[in-house]
Amino acid sequence: MPLITVTVSSPHPQMPAKAAIAAEVSRLSSSILHKDPNVTAIIVSTVPPEDWFCGGRSLAEAQRASVWLDIHITDGTNTKDEKAAFIAETYAAFGRLLGPLHEESYVHVHDVRDDAYGFGGLTQGRRYIARQLAVPASAAA
Template sequence: MPLITVTYSSVRNEPSLKAEIASAVSDLTARILRKDPKVTAVIVKSVDAADWFAGGKSLAEQSLASFWLDVHVSEGTNTKDEKAAYLAALFQRMGELLGPLHEESYAHIDEVKGDAYGFGGLTQERRYIAGQLEVAPRKAAA
């Protein structure tokens, strides 16, 4: 149930780009971080290259693209190796979608406590407990 925000800048400006980014990010998040795409929300925002500065120069001046991705997941649900693989795959895929990337393109995996994060009015901790109660073996009546 991650919430993912992607802000990007690119010379590529087709109307389908935002949907392509959302789809790619959702796919990578499902495949690498094992998050259910049915409860993944993605917000995609574009920034003009003249308004994005990296290394003291605008991306427009450097003829480069860039992105900032922020994903919220429940704390402790992914390993260091999964997170590293996710960040590497994101950088590669975003380069394919946006064009040559400035090295100062970022992704941040926010690991949030399960009792402070949720959707549909329930925390992830409550969902976990409810799931455990559903599969717990019942004791025989004495």
């Protein structure tokens, strides 16, 4: 049930549709981090390349694209290797989607405590407890 925010910018003329960006992000979070796409929320926004600066130069001037992807996941649900693979694959995928990326493109994975994160009015910790209580003790063993 991650919440993912994606901000992109590219001086290249073929900017992909926001739906295509969201679909790729959903694919990556599902295939690498094992997140259920049915409870994944993705917000995509764009910034004009003249308004995004890296190292004092705009992306328009540098002729590079960039991405900032922020994903919140429940702490302990993914390994360091899974998160590293997600970051590497996301960087590569956005290079394909947006054109050559500026090195100052970021993927930030937030590990959030289960009692401080949730959706639909319930924390992830409460959801876990409810699932455990719904399983008969003999089946849980």
